[in-house]
Amino acid sequence: MSSHRDLTIQNSLVIFCDLQVGFQKSILHIEEILDAALFLRKSARLVSIPCLFSEQWPEKYSHVVDTLEAREEEIFSKRTFSLMGSPTASELVVSKKRECIIFAGVQSHICVQQSVLDLLANGFSVFLVTDAMGSRRSIEHTMALESMKQEGAIISTTEAVVFQWFRSVDAPYFEEFQHLKRPQQ
Template sequence: MRLHHQQSLLLIVDFQAGLLPVIEGGEAAIEEAAWLAGVAEALQVPVWLTEQYPERLGSTAPALLSALGEQQVWQKRHFCVMEEPEFANALQAQKARQIVICGTEAHICVLQSALGLLEAGYEVFWLSEATASRRKDEARLARERACARGAVAVTADMVAYEWLNRCDTTTFKEVHQRFLKPRSPRDVTFF
């Protein structure tokens, strides 16, 4: 069950300005999601964002938007994005069968979206260090629950190197120079 960039989509859930101040490790999670989104863009992996009730929670955090290239933004009212018919239909029209998911809050919208994706037959990969909640225990329990139902916990490095597949290509060299340089160690634990 390896990831293939031709079959993947990166789904970034609800990193919204109004929510982030209360998210434990939210800034570091955004940094990790933005890093992987850069790799995704270089490999032409679609990047989709969701926003839960943006009139109330604000739009996607500017720090994330400024780091992203081309992306699709979906506004939603359901906690599970698969309950939004427009989103579900658009996803079905994509060639993506492997969904790398991250965002906030892990125990609400990310979890329910991951479960909905699994129910619809997608392979779901839970991007651990880019998924957070107000409380660390809720994020950990959400990951455990999603994985118990069939999701696979991954790190950004795992995803990037599986998407790249080999080291002797021009693409690898370009992506490696641009994104895969050593990153600073994180002092926050993510789940």
């Protein structure tokens, strides 16, 4: 019997929050964050796990970085800090019918935290892939992670999540997965 917190390919949805061109210069360790996010994106795509990409106020902060290869139908724009505050985004998340949300993005203490708290309040299990998250200041990132953990979010990493999806070297697509470039330290 699986619990609400057991990640599977069938119950997972990946959300990439505001990984936009306009935030690249202000976020600490952005290259490492994008590297981990790309690994997560490619791993999810390999096993057909749906992904969504939010864009915070794209008129000001531009669009999702090209390296993440977001498809038009996966992207939604928002002006609220919580993606659940946007009716379009909220409907998109619910329409995927997945109870486990894998969450990556920026800024940890603003849009990520408000979105995660709303997702938890709506009954979702949320897994924070901390190597694919960040803020302008490390204290903001650290405190946001602590706050979200206290509210019930599960702290993890991209590799830990992806290996939970596969569970075994005998899993379908595991051989192809072995050829993906993993995040650097």
